[in-house]
Amino acid sequence: MNFPVKICDNYSLVERNTLGLPSTARYYAEANTVAELQSALAFAREKQLPVIPLGGGSNVVLGDFLDALVVHVNLKGKTVLSRDQDCVRVRAEAGENWHEFVLWSLDNQAYGLENLSLIPGNVGAAPIQNIGAYGVELTDSFVSLEAMNLESGQVEYFDRQSCRFGYRDSVFKREKRDQYIIVAVTLDLDATLKPNLGYGQLGDLLARRLGDQAPSAVDISRAVCDIRREKLPDPSEVGNAGSFFKNPEVSPSEMDRLKQEYPNIVAYPLGQNWKLAAGWLIDQAGLKGEREGCVGTYQKQALVLVNHGGATGRDVLSFSRQVQQKVNEKFGVQLEREPRLYMDDDKIPL
Ligand SMILES: Cc1cc2nc3c(=O)[nH]c(=O)nc-3n(C[C@H](O)[C@H](O)[C@H](O)COP(=O)(O)OP(=O)(O)OC[C@H]3O[C@@H](n4cnc5c(N)ncnc54)[C@H](O)[C@@H]3O)c2cc1C
Numbered sequence: 001m002n003f004p005v006k007i008c009d010n011y012s013l014v015e016r017n018t019l020g021l022p023s024t025a026r027y028y029a030e031a032n033t034v035a036e037l038q039s040a041l042a043f044a045r046e047k048q049l050p051v052i053p054l055g056g057g058s059n060v061v062l063g064d065f066l067d068a069l070v071v072h073v074n075l076k077g078k079t080v081l082s083r084d085q086d087c088v089r090v091r092a093e094a095g096e097n098w099h100e101f102v103l104w105s106l107d108n109q110a111y112g113l114e115n116l117s118l119i120p121g122n123v124g125a126a127p128i129q130n131i132g133a134y135g136v137e138l139t140d141s142f143v144s145l146e147a148m149n150l151e152s153g154q155v156e157y158f159d160r161q162s163c164r165f166g167y168r169d170s171v172f173k174r175e176k177r178d179q180y181i182i183v184a185v186t187l188d189l190d191a192t193l194k195p196n197l198g199y200g201q202l203g204d205l206l207a208r209r210l211g212d213q214a215p216s217a218v219d220i221s222r223a224v225c226d227i228r229r230e231k232l233p234d235p236s237e238v239g240n241a242g243s244f245f246k247n248p249e250v251s252p253s254e255m256d257r258l259k260q261e262y263p264n265i266v267a268y269p270l271g272q273n274w275k276l277a278a279g280w281l282i283d284q285a286g287l288k289g290e291r292e293g294c295v296g297t298y299q300k301q302a303l304v305l306v307n308h309g310g311a312t313g314r315d316v317l318s319f320s321r322q323v324q325q326k327v328n329e330k331f332g333v334q335l336e337r338e339p340r341l342y343m344d345d346d347k348i349p350l
Contacts, residue, residue, distance in 0.1 A: 005029050005036040007043055013070065017057035018120060020239030021313045023342075025052075025070040032074050032095075034183060038153045041181075044069040051150055052342060053181045055094070055122035059129065059241055063313045063343025073124050075183055078104050083191065089143065091186045094124025098131070106217045110189035112141045114220040115196055118228045120235065120242070124182040128172050129338070130165040134224055135199035139165040141187040147180035155183060167270065168246050168338060193217050201227055233298050239307030240298065244320060245278045245335040258331065278327075278335055279303035285326045295319040313343050 011028030014020060027049065031037035044051045050068040054060070074095035081089040088110035092101050098121050102113045115134035119126075127145055130138050144159045164171040172180065195215060197203035205223045206215045215223070233240050247268075250258065255274040258265050262284070266277035282288065282302035289299040294311035296319070298304040305320060324335045 005031060005039045005043070007040070007069070011070070013054075013057070013062055013066075016054060016072070017060055017062050017241075018235035018239060019061060019241050019307050019311075019313075019316060020235075020309075021062050021307065021311065021316065023062035023064060023066060023313065025066045025068065027069040028072070029069065030072045030074050032076070034075065034148070034155070037071065037073070037075070037148060037181060037183070040069065040071050041148070041150055041153055044150075050178070051181070053124070055125040056097070056120055058120035058235065059125065059339045061241065061313050061316050061337075061339050061341045061343070063341075066342055068342075071181065073122070073181060073183070075124075077184075080108055080110070081186070086191055088189045088191050089186065090189060091184055092123045093184045094122060094182050096123045097121075098123055098126060102221065105189055106221060109191065111191075111193040111217050112136070112189045113187075114193075114217045115199075115202070115224055117221040117224040123185050127163060127165075127170055127182060127185060129168045130163075130170050132168070133228075134202050135196050137165070137167075138187075139163075141189055143186040143188050145182050145186065146184045147182045150179055150181065156180070167249070167275070173340075195220060231301055233300075233304060233306055238298075239309075239311070240304050241339045243278070243303045243338055244305040245282075245303060245323075246338050247275045247278045248281075248333050248335060249273050249275055250333065258333075262331075276333065281327050281331055281333060281335070282323055285323075285330045287323055287326060292319050292322065297323070313341075317341065317343070 008028045011025045013023040013025055029040040031040050052068045052070045054070050054072050075093040076095050077093040079091050081091050099118050101123055102117050105113050115136040119131050126138050142160050144157055146155050148155050249270055251273055266280040267274045279302050287297050288302040290297050294308050295315050296306055298306050327335050
């Protein structure tokens with residue numbers, strides 16, 4: 001069979017994951033069109049290989065060798081579909097860079113994504129974990145997505161309900177895991193700005209900068225970028241995948257127990273339950289800035305694991321397990337990994 005997409009073999013992914021881990025894909029393809037994506041999938045079916053979609057590689061931990069076809073989803077396009085006095089409906093294809101898409105939306109007087117500025121990666125991966133920051137999540141503006149079924153090669157539609165979004169979670173991490181490649185996302189943004197400044201230092205920084213003056217969407221976006229640059233390592237300088245663990249959810253009775261022992265514990269209400277600040281737990285377990293060989297926690301934010309240079313996926317996994325163990329020993333709380341692991345240990349859920 002002839003495949004009208006270039007397939008490379010033994011392709012190095014070291015430049016394609018923000019942790020900078022050495023990893024070789026048995027096969028690699030870049031899909032710039034739906035037809036190229038379909039032919040890449042046909043190739044994988046013929047070879048009976050699993051398919052791993054890859055965007056910006058900012059939320060993955062890669063093993064040394066991936067016996068799979070890795071497909072870099074590079075479909076491009078951003079469109080305003082409709083506009084009325086309340087709502088601007090926009091659609092972006094999966095290969096668009098997320099931050100550039102946010103800036104484009106603001107240029108088009110479409111608001112609601114400003115708090116999600118500077119999150120690395122591409123549009124296609126955003127629904128996978130329902131990206132979120134500074135009190136806003138993708139689900140807040142999400143309408144639908146189009147995703148190619150890996151088995152049939154057909155494009156199917158998912159509305160918000162069928163995506164089953166949760167905190168850093170969606171159906172694509174659970175029941176529909178490894179079954180689809182997202183090709184485009186449609187969002188309903190606001191035609192007028194409704195600032196959401198209640199989270200973290202964002203409101204304080206804007207008040208310092210602007211006094212009583214109401215911030216524009218660009219002011220908010222810039223403030224978010226500045227806070228993020230201050231707190232998080234730049235992957236082009238220090239390999240990392242952002243927050244390595246999710247903030248663990250605990251029941252009210254569990255929260256009472258923890259509060260008695262640790263009155264300063266940092267937590268936020270999450271429905272009936274509580275979300276603990278995982279960074280605080282790691283910090284209090286004495287692990288901030290801790291290092292073992294090439295891997296450590298980031299000096300300014302213990303929730304971020306960094307590759308100091310020369311680490312492998314296995315080194316990162318091993319260090320992350322030590323962090324989980326120490327936090328569990330101290331607090332009796334289990335941390336869950338946020339990035340997706342692609343290596344033999346993938347069967348291990350934590
Ligand atoms: C410095 C830093 C800061 C970060 N801050 C945040 C933050 O504030 N909030 C937040 O939510 N996340 C954050 N992240 C995590 C990451 O940026 C997001 O999860 C992002 O959406 C990942 O996009 P990506 O294109 O890099 O995905 P990748 O790492 O390429 O892929 C992640 C997962 O999605 C799958 N995938 C990718 N593309 C597709 C597709 N088209 N169809 C189906 N599956 C696909 C992959 O197979 C993989 O399982 C941060 C990461 C870094 C490095």
